Amino acid sequence: MRIDWWTLALQAVNVLILVWLLGRFLFRPVMDAIAARQASAQALLDEAREAKDRAQAEAQALKTQNDGFVADAAARRAEIRTEAEAERQRLLAQARLEADAVVEQGHAAIDAERGRVAAQWREKAANLAASMAGTLLARLPPEQTVQAMVDALKARLGDLSEADRRSLAAAGPVTVATPAPLTADLQTQVARALAEILPDTATPIFAVDPDLIAGAELRTPHAVVRNSWRADLDAMVESLNEDDHARIA
Amino acid sequence: MKFASPLESHVLFAIGPVPISQPVATTWGIMAFLTIGSWLLTRRLALRPTRAQAALELVVETVAGQIRETMEAEPQRYLPLIGTLFLFLLVANWSSLIPGVEPPTATLETDAALALIVFGATLWFGVRALGPRAYLATFARPSILLAPLNIVELFTRSFSLMVRLFGNVMSGVFMIGVVLSLAGLLVPIPLMALEMLTGAVQAYIFGALAMVFIGSAISENGARPPSKQESPA
Numbered sequence: 001m002r003i004d005w006w007t008l009a010l011q012a013v014n015v016l017i018l019v020w021l022l023g024r025f026l027f028r029p030v031m032d033a034i035a036a037r038q039a040s041a042q043a044l045l046d047e048a049r050e051a052k053d054r055a056q057a058e059a060q061a062l063k064t065q066n067d068g069f070v071a072d073a074a075a076r077r078a079e080i081r082t083e084a085e086a087e088r089q090r091l092l093a094q095a096r097l098e099a100d101a102v103v104e105q106g107h108a109a110i111d112a113e114r115g116r117v118a119a120q121w122r123e124k125a126a127n128l129a130a131s132m133a134g135t136l137l138a139r140l141p142p143e144q145t146v147q148a149m150v151d152a153l154k155a156r157l158g159d160l161s162e163a164d165r166r167s168l169a170a171a172g173p174v175t176v177a178t179p180a181p182l183t184a185d186l187q188t189q190v191a192r193a194l195a196e197i198l199p200d201t202a203t204p205i206f207a208v209d210p211d212l213i214a215g216a217e218l219r220t221p222h223a224v225v226r227n228s229w230r231a232d233l234d235a236m237v238e239s240l241n242e243d244d245h246a247r248i249a
Numbered sequence: 250m251k252f253a254s255p256l257e258s259h260v261l262f263a264i265g266p267v268p269i270s271q272p273v274a275t276t277w278g279i280m281a282f283l284t285i286g287s288w289l290l291t292r293r294l295a296l297r298p299t300r301a302q303a304a305l306e307l308v309v310e311t312v313a314g315q316i317r318e319t320m321e322a323e324p325q326r327y328l329p330l331i332g333t334l335f336l337f338l339l340v341a342n343w344s345s346l347i348p349g350v351e352p353p354t355a356t357l358e359t360d361a362a363l364a365l366i367v368f369g370a371t372l373w374f375g376v377r378a379l380g381p382r383a384y385l386a387t388f389a390r391p392s393i394l395l396a397p398l399n400i401v402e403l404f405t406r407s408f409s410l411m412v413r414l415f416g417n418v419m420s421g422v423f424m425i426g427v428v429l430s431l432a433g434l435l436v437p438i439p440l441m442a443l444e445m446l447t448g449a450v451q452a453y454i455f456g457a458l459a460m461v462f463i464g465s466a467i468s469e470n471g472a473r474p475p476s477k478q479e480s481p482a
Contacts, residue, residue, distance in 0.1 A: 004258045004358050007270045011353065011362035014276045018283065018337055023329030026287035030309040031325065033294040033302070040296055 122240055126233045133229055134179075134213045149178070149215040150190050153227045157197045157218070160225075169198040171220035177209040178216045179228070190216075258356055272353035279340050279353070312456075319457065320464035327463060330370055334363065335456035338414070342448025345422050346441060352448075355419045357411070364411035367459045371403070375466030384466065410458055417451050 137145055157165065168174075176182075176190055187206055194204055209217070215228030258270035290305050298306060312332045316324035324331075338354060345352040353359040375384045388399040421444040429437045 003361070004268075004270060006268050007258050007273055007356070007358040008362050008365075010267070010269075010273045011276060011359045012365055014273065014280060015333070015337065015362060015366055018280045019329050019333040021280065021284045022287055022333045022336065025284055025291060026305075027309060027328050027332055029291040029294055030306055031313070031328065033291075033296075033298075034306055034310065037296055037298075 119237075119241055122237050126237045130211075130213050130230060130233055134210075137214050145214055147186070147189075149227065150186065150193065153216050153218060153225070154193045154197060156225060156227045157194075165198055166200070168218075168220060168223055168225070169201040171222045173220070174198070174201050174204045175207050175219040176204045176216055177207045177212060177219055179208070179210050179212040179214060181208050182206055194218075258358060270356075270358075271351060272356045272359050275344065275350060275353045276341070276359065279337065279344065283336060283340060315457070316460055319460040320467065322464070322467060327374070327460070330366075331456050331460055331463075334367075334459055335452050338363070338452035338455050339449060342418055342452060343445060345418075345425070345444060345448075352418055352422060354414055354451075355422045357415050360411045360415040360418075363414070363455070364407045367410060367462060368404075368407040370459070371407075371462045371466045374463050378467035387466075387468075406458075406462065410455065414451055414455055417447055421447050 160168070174194065176194075182190065190206075191204055194201060204218075207219075212228035212230045213233075215231070217228055217231070218225040258272055260268040260270050261274055262269050290301060294302055309328075309332065312335060313324040313328055316322070316327050316331055320327065341352050341354045341359075343352075344350050345355070354363075372384075375387070378384075379387070388396045388403075390399075421440075425437045425440050425444060428440055
């Protein structure tokens with residue numbers, strides 16, 4: 001066995017040269033390519049991460065904006081709801097006032113109608129009472145009833161003041177109205193009584209007015225002295241109507 | 250039939266006083282093949298790799314990963330040496346498949362040169378990583394009494410590296426030659442396939458042991474890196 005030192009040295013040098021050559025033409029370029037790809041991938045990852053961060057930031061900003069919109073919409077809804085409630089309350093109060101007014105008007109109309117009906121019924125009752133009184137008076141002798149009424153008329157005239165009696169006598173011709181014709185004696189008595197009370201008057205004219213029911217009326221062109229049941233009934237109905245109006249008011 | 254001694258190199262020609270033996274010439278061929286092939290493969294590297302570039306990157310990245318796992322260090326500094334040893338041994342061992350070509354690793358001088366390079370690299374990287382004093386201190390671990398043994402081991406393991414590679418490759422080539430001379434053309438084919446496997450395994454073992462030796466040298470723990478153990482083939 002013999003070691004060829006030249007071969008050993010040359011092979012060592014060859015391998016060292018090969019180490020340099022492969023490091024120059026193989027390992028370094030490949031490792032550089034791998035590093036470049038890793039750097040590129042890392043750059044892409046960084047870019048993707050930045051894009052992701054930007055997207056998340058934008059999403060957060062949009063979410064914040066959306067939350068603001070939601071809050072604003074909620075506030076506006078609450079405001080509109082408050083305004084609507086106030087408007088509803090106002091309309092409700094106005095409607096209540098109008099309804100109260102309508103009800104009040106209805107009550108007033110009902111009361112007025114009731115008063116009108118009541119007046120009609122009172123008038124009818126007065127007419128019925130007059131008719132019933134006339135029927136009952138028809139059973140009495142006319143002289144008695146007329147005489148009583150003439151006496152009442154004389155008393156009524158007597159109650160007038162002197163000035164009233166004088167102006168009544170100066171008013172013109174006097175008409176004595178009775179519900180039934182007077183006999184000649186009664187006419188004479190009446191004329192004589194009037195001459196005593198109203199000495200300046202002319203001879204009275206006698207007229208018949210069945211509506212008077214009972215009593216007598218003294219009529220001049222400008223004045224009337226009423227002293228009949230009709231006048232009393234009209235006065236009573238008028239008084240009732242005035243009382244009714246006063247109660248409604 | 251007469252066989253040439255595997256322990257002797259056949260000189261092809263001489264350049265002045267320097268004899269150029271057959272293993273040296275074969276090594277030059279392998280160097281040219283690897284260098285030109287590397288240049289052709291790496292001249293158009295791109296971010297989006299072709300299939301050839303992807304395969305090349307897979308090989309380089311695998312070697313770099315082995316360095317990273319075995320030596321527990323970044324592979325850039327050690328990748329040219331370890332990668333070149335592996336590729337050269339692989340191509341040199343498989344060169345025996347070419348008729349008329351004797352693998353340079355079947356000669357003792359080539360294997361001794363490779364072991365010598367690993368020995369020098371172990372010292373170089375160890376001193377560079379730890380400094381001279383700290384590197385020398387690693388020989389006194391775990392005890393100063395073991396320093397002689399550690400120093401002897403430094404040489405013997407490089408020697409074993411050489412002998413292991415030489416024995417495996419030379420025996421394969423010799424066996425194929427014997428069988429070929431006895432049985433004819435097709436009979437040695439299974440042995441040649443086995444020789445391919447043996448060549449690949451030996452290339453891997455040589456590179457792995459180189460990583461272990463250099464890794465132990467750059468480690469402050471001394472003789473052995475924490476995760477890998479030397480395993481003889």
